[in-house]
Amino acid sequence: xxxxxxxxxxxxxxxxxxxxxxxxxxxxxxxxxxxxxxxxxxxxxxxxxxxxxxxxxxxxxxxxxxxxxxxxxxxxxxxxxxxxxxxxxxxxxxxxxxxxxxxxxxxxxxxxxxxxxxxxxxxxxxxxxxxxxxxxxxxxxxxxxxxxxxxxxxxxxxxxxxxxxxxxxxxxxxxxxxxxxxxxxxxxxxxxxxxxxxxxxxxxxxxxxxxxxxxxxxxxxxxxxxxxxxxxxxxxxxxxxxxxxxxxxxxxxxxxxxxxxxxxxxxxxxxxxxxxxxxxxxxxxxxxxxxxxxxxxxxxxxx
Numbered sequence: 001x002x003x004x005x006x007x008x009x010x011x012x013x014x015x016x017x018x019x020x021x022x023x024x025x026x027x028x029x030x031x032x033x034x035x036x037x038x039x040x041x042x043x044x045x046x047x048x049x050x051x052x053x054x055x056x057x058x059x060x061x062x063x064x065x066x067x068x069x070x071x072x073x074x075x076x077x078x079x080x081x082x083x084x085x086x087x088x089x090x091x092x093x094x095x096x097x098x099x100x101x102x103x104x105x106x107x108x109x110x111x112x113x114x115x116x117x118x119x120x121x122x123x124x125x126x127x128x129x130x131x132x133x134x135x136x137x138x139x140x141x142x143x144x145x146x147x148x149x150x151x152x153x154x155x156x157x158x159x160x161x162x163x164x165x166x167x168x169x170x171x172x173x174x175x176x177x178x179x180x181x182x183x184x185x186x187x188x189x190x191x192x193x194x195x196x197x198x199x200x201x202x203x204x205x206x207x208x209x210x211x212x213x214x215x216x217x218x219x220x221x222x223x224x225x226x227x228x229x230x231x232x233x234x235x236x237x238x239x240x241x242x243x244x245x246x247x248x249x250x251x252x253x254x255x256x257x258x259x260x261x262x263x264x265x266x267x268x269x270x271x272x273x274x275x276x277x278x279x280x281x282x283x284x285x286x287x288x289x290x291x292x293x294x295x296x297x298x299x300x301x302x303x
Contacts, residue, residue: 002026002115004085008063010056013037016048029113031057057111064089077102086116086185086192116185118193122148122287123155129276129292131169136160136222136246137275140268142253147280148287149250150226154183154195156248157224161196171198175220177210178203183226208232215243224248234264241273254282256293 002023006014013031017023017039028040031052039046064081065072075081080090093108130139139156143149163171176199178184184201185192191201200218202210207225214220223240225233228249240247253259256277260266268274281290 001085001117002087004083005029005087005113005115008060008083010059013048013050013052013056016050020046020048022046027115027117029111029115031060031111031113033057033109052111054109057108060089060111061091061108073104076105076108079105080180082181082185082187082192084187084192086187088114088116088182088185090114116193117151119151119155119287120158120194121155123152123159125289126152126278126292127156127159127164127167129278129294130156130248131160131164131167134169136172136248138241138246138273139248139276139278140259140274141248141250141278141280142255142259143250143280144254144282145252147282149280150182152278152280152287153224153226153248153250154193157183157199157222158194158196160222160248161198171196172221173219174199174222174224175211175214175218176201177205177207177214177223177225179205179207179210179225179227183224206232208236211236211240215240215245220245222246222248226250227252229262229265231264234268237268237273255279 006017022041025041026039027042030038033052033054035052037048037050037052039048061069064083072081076091080088082088090112091105091108092110093105095102096104096106130137141149141153157174157176161171161174163169174196176184176195178186178201181203184195186201186203195201200214202214207228211223211225214223223245228251237247237249251259251265260269277293279290281288
């Protein structure tokens, strides 16, 4: 699963990871200049003996860019690079501004390599709530960071796109707005992760712009996107629903009371915009559903 990551790491680091024989459990690999390399696993954290040098971090970027950092400069300016397999390498360092815009991130001192994982069937328990009578309910998925909302929406999109025979549900055309490239992990125009046969992907675009573009160009039955929250996102969601498109979105939070603190989201709740709200648990194991709220549960908003 992490073969593509091992290829871009310096040999002394990749060999240390292979020696541990725990690659299937790794979710993140952290490289910080002059610090020990740290592996974040499903249930624990492992501090390696090897040190990440400045040259080691540069070598990773050179390997990713095929020895042409300029080729990935725009990705670096956005804070991350996607590599083959859908793995995402986040960067941090010294930001250079020109005319109020980010021109470069230099002296890169940290890399956060997030391992792309696809869990087939992780949405099975929620599909009966999302799909009812052949219709896809407008659904909001709420989760603290790192608790599985992206993995969950990926599998929801895949199954809605392919169809769900057990629910007598035929596949629908899904437009996936993958602003940060985390859901489908598009690499050189091809999705690295399975999001279904009827899914069209728009990446590297803001959620609000992407939703409007896809409604005009791809005539979707369903629009899905990750981590809404800005006012323009809310406007685009309303426009999608007025166009007769079902919407499945996620946002950060850990309860209905928490998400009501965002006045724009609260407006959607007060309007009964969503038929279902899924709350994920803030536990050690990601993707655990804590509660599913029906429309009548949130009628009039939640205090």
